[in-house]
Every structure is written in structure tokens, then in C-alpha cells.
Amino acid sequence: MSAAESVAVVGTPDYRTRHRTWLAANLPPHWRADAVDYRPPSLDEAKAWEAELHRQGLWGIAWPREYGGHGLSLREHLIANQEIGRLPMPESQNSIGKELAGPIILAIATEEQKRRYLPAILEMREIWCQGFSEPEAGSDLAGLRTRATRDGAAWRVNGQKVWTSGAHRAQRCLLLARTGSMEARHGGLSLFALRMDQPGVTVRPLRQITGEAEYCEVFFDDALVEPEDALGEPEAGWQAAVRVLEVERGTNRMYRAWRFEQELRHLVTACRNEPALARLLEDGHYRQRIAQVQVDVEVLKRMVEQVVDDLVGGQPIGGRGSLSKQHWSEAHQRFAALALEMVEQASYPPSPEVAAAQRRFRKLYLQARAETIYAGTTQIQLGIIADRILKLPRGA
Amino acid sequence: MSDGFEAAAEIARTARRAAEACAGLDAAATARRLGGDGLLGVLAPEAVGGLALPLSVAAPVVAAAEAALLPFPLVEALLGARLLAGRQDDLAAAIVAGEAICTAAPAGALRSEGGRLSGTVGHAPLGTAARWLFAAVDGGGAALLDLHANGVSVVEEPGLELERPLAHVALQDAPAALMLDGAAWTTFQADALLLRAAGALGAAEHCMQRAIAHITDRKQFGRALVSFQGLRFELARHKLALEGARGTLGHALSVAGQDPCGQDVARLVARVTVAEAAPAIVEGAIQLHGGMGFTWDLGLHRHLRRVKAAALALDAVAARGALVERLDQLWAA
């Protein structure tokens, strides 16, 4: 398909309909988070599913065709994500690869690296994790200590990362490591695409408040980085990292607003079909709070669309991803608390549908606590808004 | 497309210049100045001297006027001229030119008997200086009234705002200059809410900028107040609320034509976000000025009065109530 053809295809409502129809027909019903017989996919099932999503044009939408992408724009990415959001689908097992590593590779990697890494991400042959945070360097990322030293043309890595999501299933780590002095702070950091399946890497999953073990400690003991796996210019890792984080906040999980709306609809549907909960839907207090959730969803939709407009119009995201990140993380926590408060008022024993909603919203309530922590905490986002959007003077 | 964008940007610039130039002018002089700059005809059709631009282009005009505290019922002029065009072209043209002042009474409704109107309506901004009034009539629809006609009395009534004091209008068998159908009146009111929302955000942003300037200058504990993280975070939250509200309002303005009754999601959402964000930002700006913020002379209370009045009219609680009703319908379908 030529560029001209692809524009013609997406210029019609068919583009949306095609995705909507395919997803509705192919998403296994028991993977839906609102299903009574909900059962999440195994890792192998998830890999096969995501690889198929890519073949169907639902991943890699805006990536160039020579690297396995579909060569369309962020506008189509937005449309596809709206359709993904409308269904309570499993989260990607490789969102770090697709939404963090991918964009940064596109921005700074060599041609050879792009051809090697990017198709492997989309085809789910390589799952990536993000090795930024360390025990001594979280919000203050520039203080990180994990060190990469020259070993001929290659590098050796020593140190520790923590809170590394999905490290236990990852084949690659987008590693931010110190190659210069501690005093150089931001200036002494470099980015690498480290292979995880090697003797120098030890991964220890950490149990989270949900009971699951999704994030990990990762220890590097003379771990090897081949010369062809260094990303971008040495010591320029910080600028690249900042760009990664801007992308992460501004565009990742673009389906979020529409999934959020789906969660709200699930809540309302579950309540409607249960007399004790249906009463809450008639209660003025709950009606106000439900409406406010929809307001929050609409605010988020507009923020996301604005970011897409700006990026398509050639303007950088800059700090503005912090506005949407800050908004959705807190709004989603408010929603999760409301949903749980409502479904827990069901009469006992709950119907299978209500039990499914209770299961989903209990988990969501706990899971949502992470949302104001990862990808930069609330306090870090507020700082970015103050410094980079409002441009408040430092004021000695 | 890009021409339209340019025209809108040019109107926003003109509005900011005009609003500054109007400082110290009374209502009549303000009307003439704004009319002379073509700003009162942004929405009205070309036949009455207007520009026939969409509602979204009027938003920055109202925003600039509210930030500058213009003593003029601008929303009513913009929408009144649009409403009267094709019904009373001469009056519409006079409003566009800034030669006639119209206002509207959002409270109460009149009785119509044999073509004459009686009853009491109120909360009409700048009612004592205006010549023309739009007011609701029992059973739907509205009337245009000549406030100088026999049987009409106009009295100032208490309200929050200072520069456009509210008026209460009592009628006894007064003639209607024009009767308006329910649909036209509903759209007038719904669009008026969106433009008031734009004005409230314009005023709020202005106050936030003043607060930033103040804490940048002001030193306490040996350092500029702006260096304190607590204050920076507070301003960041104001900015977040402002941008959230701005996004939903921009969307509501751009799809307003598809929802002439004002009951769709976009308008209701914009009402909620602006009603909550705008007063909070102005209240915050007063707080950030400390004791000085509470003085009459600093003047932030003037914005607060306008913005709070607009927020009360936008009525977040009612808008959220209508929004759930709408969602009930949408989701049942």
C-alpha cells in the first residue's frame, strides 16, 4: 500500500469500523475484564494475541513501514486506540517496547538498530523493560549509579535497578546507566539496549500491593552490552531519557480515556441489574459523582486529542504530557474508589455479574495507587507543570 | 481552514487591544469602541454588518473583555445581534455598531395576555443603561422589550458584580417589540452560558498571571515567594484545572451548532469544568496576594464577583444532573 493509498483508507470511516469489527469478533470473551468467567491470557497467549493485533494494523500504526510499522500517522493511532479502549482488553505485555523503547529507538538509534529492534518488538519476539529507577535514584533520576564501563568496544554493567516492570519476562532492557562521573549528574548518563538473558543479569520479582509480582529488582554483575547495543551518543542518555519520559506521559496508552469510560459503563451496568445497587444510581449524591467521572473522562479525551493535534502539527510535546498524566492518574483513583464503594454495597450473596464487577474494581482500586507514582510521581508532574509549562521563575 | 484560523487569531488580538483601550470608558463609550472594531458583530450575519463567524471565535473576545472588566453586557450584544438579524435587522445593525445596548434577564418569566406583557424578571446585567431587554415568557419563548416603553420600570437590584449592576424589570401591560420562539431562545441561553464560561476562564487566567507576578516579586523568609514549592504546586494545580476546562470548553464551542438545545455531553461537561475551575483559580489568586488580596483597591474581587456569578449561572450541580440523564439515554441505546 502506498502512502497515498493509506491516507485514502484512513480518510474513510472504514478505518475505525474495520478495527471495531475485527476486535469485537476476535477478542476472546473470557479475556474481557468485565466477564463473569474472566481468565487473563497466559504469557504465550498474550504474545500471540499482540502479534496478531500488530498484523491487523492495531500496533505500530505510526511507525515507518521499513521497520514493521504501518506507516500511518498519530491520528490513526488515536482512532485505533479509541477502539482498543472501548473493549476491556488485556493490557499489553510489551507496552514498554512499543510505547517507550520504540519511539526512542526511532528518534536516536542507527538504521541497523532500527531494523533489528523494531520488528522484534511489534512481532512480540522481544519484550522490553525500562531500567531507569534505582534504590537511590527515583524522582531524582540524575543521581543514578548503575555504571557502564568500556570493555574494548563493548560495555560492562554493574549496579542495580528496581521497580522494573516486566523484567522477569523481558528479553531487552532499555537501560539508563552512568558512563561519566557522578558529579556530571545528567551529563554522565548513556542509554543501552541490554540483553536480559545473560549470566550477569539477575531478576527478582517483587510482590506488589495487589498481590501480583509485576515489577522487579534487577541486578547487573559485569553484564555485557555488545557495541551494537549502545543507543545514541554516549553521555547523551539524559536528553534521550527525558524524551522517553515525555513520550510516556503524553502518548502512551492512548486508549486510556476510552477504557476509563468503559470501566464507568461497566460500573453503571453492574449496578443497574442489582436492586440494591440500582438504588444508588437514583441517589443524587452518587449521580453527581458518576457525572463527575464522565467529566474527568471528557477532560482527558480533550487533552489527548490536543497532544495528537500538536504532534501531528509538528510541535513537540514538551512538558504538556504532565497535564494529562496528572489529570488521569488522580481522576482514575477517584473513580476506582467510587466504583469500589458502590459495588461493595450489593446485597449478599452477589450475582455472578456483580461478583465480576467487585473483582474488577477491587483490583482496580489497589492497582490505581501506582498511577500517581510511576512515570513520575504527582509531585514530579506538578514540578514540571510549574517549571516548564507555567515557566515560573526559580526565584532565589 | 487556515484562513479561518488566521481570522480567529486576528479577532482575538483585536479584542485584547480593544479591551485595554476601553479602560475607564462607560458602557455607551465601550459599546461604540467595540462596535467600531467590529467585535460586536462577530456572530451576526453580514447583512447587519457582522462577520458571521462561529461561536468559538467569539470566545476570546469575551475572555478579553472579562479580564479587562469591561462594563458592558458583551455576551448579550453578540448573541442578541445574531438573534435579531433577519427578525429586526435595523436593531441588529445598531447593536453591531455599538449604537444600541441590549441585555437579557435570566431570572423569571413574563405573562403574555392579548399581546401585552406583565410580570417581573430580573438579574439583567446593566439593565439600567440598556435600552433593549430579552426576557422569557411563560410557556416557552421570549420577548424583546423596549425598556423605555410605557408600563416598564427598571430598578437596580443587589448582586455580586460591580461594573454591570443587575436590574429588576417590572412590566404592566407593556408591548413586546418582538416575540421569539422557544427554540431560538433556548439556543440564545445555551450559547450565552458557553460564552460566559469563556469569559470566566479569561478572567481566571488573568488573575492567575497577576498572582504569579506578585509572588515572583514578593520576598519573605529572605527569598522570592515563587521559590516555595508549596506555592508552585498550587499554581500548577490551577494551571491543570484551567487547561482541563479550556479543552472541554473549546470542544463544546466547536460542536455547539450540533446541540442547539444545550443538553448534549460536550456543553454539560464544559459547564461543570469551568464552573469549578474558574472561581477556584481566582480565589487562589487572592490567597496568593495575602492581606493585599483582600483590599478593595487591588481589584481581584472584581474578577471574583464576575467569575463567581458566571459559575453560579453555569451551575455545575445542575449540569452534572443533566449529564447523568444524558448518559442514561446514551448508554441505554
Ligand SMILES: Cc1cc2nc3c(=O)[nH]c(=O)nc-3n(C[C@H](O)[C@H](O)[C@H](O)COP(=O)(O)OP(=O)(O)OC[C@H]3O[C@@H](n4cnc5c(N)ncnc54)[C@H](O)[C@@H]3O)c2cc1C
Ligand atoms: C507499579 C510501578 C511500576 C514501575 N515501573 C517502573 C519501570 O518499569 N522502570 C523504572 O525505571 N521505574 C519504574 N517505576 C518506578 C517509578 O518511576 C518510581 O517509583 C518513581 O519515579 C518515584 O521514585 P521513588 O520510588 O524512588 O520515590 P522517591 O523519589 O523516593 O519519592 C518518594 C516520595 O517523595 C516525593 N518526592 C520526591 N522528590 C520530591 C521533590 N523534589 N519534591 C517533592 N516531593 C518529592 C515523591 O513524589 C514521592 O511521593 C515503577 C513504579 C511503580 C509503582
